[in-house]
Amino acid sequence: MISKEICQRVLTKAVSTGADYAEIFAEHSMNHSISMIENKVETIQDAVIAGAGIRVYKGLRSVMATTIDTTEEGLLRCAGKAAEALSQGRAEISICLKERLYGDIHPVRIVPSSVSNAEKIAVLKEGYFAARQYSDSIRQVTGSLLDVDHNILIATSEGLYAQDRQIRTRLSISAVAEKNGETQTGSCSPGRRMGMEMFESEVDAKAVGIKAAEQAVTMAGAGYCPAGIMPVAIGNGFGGVIFHEACGHSLEASSVAYGCSQFAGKLGQQIANPKVTAIDDGTIPNAWGSINIDDEGTPARKNVLIEKGILKSYMIDKFNGRRMGMPSTGNARRQSYSFTTTSRMTNTYIAEGTDRNEDIISSIEYGLFAKQMGGGSVNPTTGEFNFAVNEGYLIRNGRICEPVRGASLVGKGSDVIMNIDMVGTDLEMGQGMCGSSSGSIPTNVGQPLIRVSSITVGGRS
Amino acid sequence: MDFNSFKQYVIKAAQDLGITEYELYYQTSESTDVDIFKHEVNEFSSSMDGGVCFRCLVNGRMGYASTEELSAEQAESLVKRAYENASVLENDDREFLVEDGQEYEPLNITPYELPTTESLIQTALAGQEALYAADPAVIDGTSCSAGSVKRTIAIFNSKGLDLSYENNIAIFAAEAVVSNGKEMSNDYSVKTGSFLELDVKEQAAKAVSGALAKLDAEVAPTDSYPVVFSPKAVASLLGTYSGIFSAQNAQKGLSMLKGKEGEMIAAPIVTLVDDPFYPDSAMPIPFDAEGSPAHKKNVIENGRLNTLLYNLKTAAIAGRQTTGNASKISYTSAVCIRPFTMYLAGGEFTEDELLQKAGNGVYINFLGGLHAGANVISGDFSLQSAGFLIENGVKTKAVKSFTVAGNFYQLLNQITAIGKDVELPNARGITSFGAPSILVEGLSIAGK
Missing domain, CATH: 3.30.2290.10 (PmbA/TldD superfamily)
Structure with missing residues (x-):
């Protein structure tokens, strides 16, 4: 990767027009994928992704430039472009890089x-x-x-030089x-x-x-799922997509910093049912959404977002943190060098509760058991969300009955997290790719079996 | 190293390995984006990315590899990786590279100059001011952005083919956030093409009125209704289900249109067109991802499935000619099949007439979560929606947080009237979708 000396010269160029912060993010990745269809190996995708993104800040203004030319000349040109676009004066800071060793909490045995x-x-x-x-x-x-x-390398004008x-x-x-x-x-x-x-x-x-x-x-x-408002039990693992969409995205600084969130200005307030404790934890060893350091070089952390219904923390990156007056929580992520970093989730889940699974199912007289959820999406500003139910069953008189297809769940995040009134004990994680402004990144969602007392089920008949 | 020098290293590396049939696909883009928050530039970005994909035939099988590093060393590794990848494939379908000497339709497009950075900033600032000026309910969080993209695509193969194409587009996007003191709502408007034709006030007004309409919206009552879909809603549904027209999906049993060519699959008023040269296409291009000539075709004509979309390989399997619809999701991907600009042809009615015909029903102008709530294999969908109630033939109360459910294959037959208001919303890349408003009988709405 790029040496400390080169990074130092490139960062110096980047701050030459008055930036108060500059950052290099360089990447060299190998993506390999083998696909099968009709019992045969059909195709192999095999790609080398390599380039760098340089960001400079002045106050609440950010400029980014990216390049696929990672030679010193290429990087200096890229830094010059960023500096020129910012153009707020002369260099005000000097840079001295120190390598950070954050270690590896996600060891890999067979590369x-x-x-x-x-x-x-x-x-x-x-x-x-x-x-x-x-x-x-x-x-x-x-x-x-x-x-x-x-493989990523991050060097900043604050002296950080780190790789992962x-x-x-x-x-x-x-x-x-x-x-x-x-x-x-x-x-x-x-x-x-x-x-x-x-x-x-x-x-x-x-x-x-x-x-x-x-x-x-x-x-x-299966027959079609009936439509209407009813109680829904959502299965563990990928069922956690409900928290990810209904609540998680609205707790990202990329929404909160601009007031475009249903939960902006609500720290310390009760936003969820007291049964709900929700956590974003990038440090779970070898979990799909885990990282050693985020894409701004901040070590990953375990952040309690909601504790017994009380909003405790947002997920924050450095740039949006400036607007909020809050430090990074280690949540800055980007798909690759060509995307602008922003605050994103890592492994986000609803913590285990105390309700027994059988009690959750038997509490529902008529409703839906969403055993396996599909994906979903949300508008973080309004909190309006939707999810697909990939495998669902009707519940009648507290018992799981026939499977139903074509169901979806819609509602508003701030309502649904108040309505999570039973939380089970079988916490599990499910893997997804989360798409947002900084690209598609791997994230875990998770939860034990939960009950939502009332939600709109989209179906037919 | 530039593409042409890199090409020479690749040719040499292929020769050294004894590879005689191969192709090099090159794609780059340079883009600039300006994003405004409150009344100032919040983020500015200027990026350059892209790379090359090499594919080659080894014992009749097509191996792929790609890279963003254009160096002599990478050229050698690229060819070697593709060769090794080909050697473990098992697919027996015959693979082809396009022959040189094809005839390409000339593009009658005036080269369009990219806006300067200064003009991007001024356009975005003007858009932002227009958003704030449009209504007192507009609040901070509202944002406006302007950007430009310059794309280059080149294909070179061992049969002598050597094509390249460059295209510029500009993009303007406005997001209005409004509040009534109790509740927030938002909406977007996006316009691509030349800034010379851009009316920022009109775009701002569109975003703001869309956001205002959703404030105080009610939840629609659960029932089965006639539904009028807006052009944007139909285009998003069409985009989601366009894969059913891919011959590759049909041949693999992933589309129910397998064996249906020549049969009625939609109401007789339905004609579906794929036109690479449609005037509003963001990126008209004269050749597909294999280098075959692109051309216009009716996929559905008066309800009948005229043709699926083919590339060289699937056409050979079906004993037909390619329709020139080979495509790549990204330059690193294997060749798949996609339309260029696919649109539902306009009918004879105005939107008001469609509402009249619906009588009492629901007008839907937003569909959400299509990647999840629409099953592209079975055709089933159950989607988050927003719009208006239709009462006595006119739009009345705004409604949201409900779902519309149906099946796309059935929906093609449930279309009872088609508007004349064809639009091409959000046209950004090579593939875009357009439609007029349509009236569909009997869809399930789940709300309160």
């Missing part, structure tokens, strides 16, 4: 780029054919094995099942911030395929 295609394909096929052979009604299966080796290597591996299997001319899908995509050892200790490829196929077959036989 994916050291593993042959053939070995990776063997793992992928294990998952793929487990889905294919699950049932006669499986019509198609697609699968992919993705690994990312993301973020390795991630993910297996995705999707199945299509057909019953009586109707097709439905199921999928399962576990990932970790680890190498190929993920398949020895954490993830059973076969079980991934079976889970995807099982869901497709179940849903292919």
